[in-house]
Amino acid sequence: MLLGSVTFAQTSLVTGTIDPVQEDGLYRIQMPQEMRSYATSDLRDIRIWADKGKQVPYFIQPTTDYINTRVSDFKEFSIVSSTRIADSSATYIFKNPYDTLEKAVFLIANYQGNKSYKLEGSNNQKQWFGIVNSGQLNQLSHSTETSVYKSIHFPLCRYQYLKVVFDDRKSLPINLLKIGMATTESVAVVPIIKEQIPVKSIEFLEKDKRTQIHIRFNRPQLIDQIRMQITSPELYSRNASFYTIKEREVKRSMESYRQNVASFSIRSDKDLVFNVPRSIEKEVYLEIDNKDNPKLQIKKLQFLQEAVYLVASLKSLETYKVTAGNDTLTFPDYDIFDVTNTTKSILPIAKISSVVYEQEAETTKESSSIWQQPWFMWCCIGIASLMILYVAFNLLKDLNKNKIDS
Template identity: 55%
Template sequence: MSAEKETISPIKMDDIPVKTISFSEENKKTQVHITFERPEVIHQMKLNITGPALYSRNATLYALRSREEKRNIETYRKVISSFSLRSDKDLVFDIPPMVEGELYLEIENKDNPKLQINSIEFMQKPVYMVAALKPQTTYKVTAGNKALNFPDYDISEVANTLKKTLSLATITSIKTIEPAKEAVTQTSFWQQPWFMWCCIGVAGLFIGIYASNLIKDLNKKQV
């Protein structure tokens, strides 16, 4: 009896398009600011460093967050990962899965010359959906409704046992639909709070004048 050997291929990462990368030097540190076209799920980062020939630097990948402290909004660093950049090691780093549209990389240079960074790449693990689709047919996939429950279909269990590779369909275009904004109802001026307080003030003034005149009349009658 011979067991069938199953070959498991490594997951191929998909490249994430980077919008901008900017560098700055301050206090013997290199600050790298990375932005993406939209918030992305990030699993891996790869650097291409061309110089110097030998180096060993500590680096920190972080994002900026805001929080309220004593009725004030302050910005702080949310550290995502810390690692070493070494000339004798691969510069590919697995990072905790996250969704970010903007990242910062801080490299400690100390008294060494700054690193010559040729490129910084970010990757994500592809997510596949198994479905029974008909050839030559156009389908539309919608996503983003967090109120929906995760479906439990049996087709995924069967697909995992197939010996042949499933055909791969590619999404050709992605369109982000912003939620419809509620129409702002115009409020009449007489429904505004300031108008109500003005009416109360005017009414109070008339009541005060009337009360004052009434007291004067009573005093005259008593005399």
């Protein structure tokens, strides 16, 4: 039997040590950007370890849990219908009183937990089209009131009717009291930290009155925000596109295409801070349309991501380690989230330091014998083919000779 070589790929692993805490209790553990870039995109592979390899239960608290929404000038929409299927879903259809709509405000009775939803639009309540495929509401309780306002943002649309469907398969239903429009202001209960993402290289190309910027990172990174610093000209207003290059199969061949992530205006009278839809990319592009204007002199271009916080119960002066980077792991099943209410209190922060990068040993099993090498196998096949052709040629030659003699 001919044997080929078998190679086991390297698996990256990163380990961080939590600085010792002084008191027992719940802590918010900020995960450094350099660790997060090694974790899976859904963060399922994060583990906290105590002494002797014992797992420490935790849950990931989204940044939205630290943001309260202040509402004024609430204008209620008409709810056309509401239906509920037990242990399945709750559906609300409401009428859009405006020509276009990109935001709605929900008034919800206090609820402990999160709630997933999807949003659809229609002009006749018969044929529905998707707007938001997978949204989530967080921090659905108020510390002093019996209800809470939550605003949702979605792509600009002009449907006459909108339908929001809440997923009740794995959680209890919420009590949606009102739907409407209001002036909202987001107030952070604690400072929301955004960490800068290290950039490997930035290339500028001026072409067809456009500035094209190609940005590369060392690893795929989750991007939440772009910040710029422009030195000249003094006044400007430019349209910009933030996009990636993807590949797809067309007629059995692969072709590259441009996938737009976000579009925004770069203006001298506005802050040069742009929140973009979350995307995980190793290479991204920014294109600025200059038209007939001089190009922008960009002094600084930064990419940032919101900090990730793990909530866990830690004991004073004990040593804890956090690991990530093993994509074979699944989500852990801890019960700490179900019995912990952290939205009404500001938890102390524990920091991760001493980040160490490791790699599993690359194991390569190679055969040393000549007859076990792939090239030797192909040589044997080639020689055998030539021999078969030679024998076949001689047989045909003899057959033709016998026919002539007869």
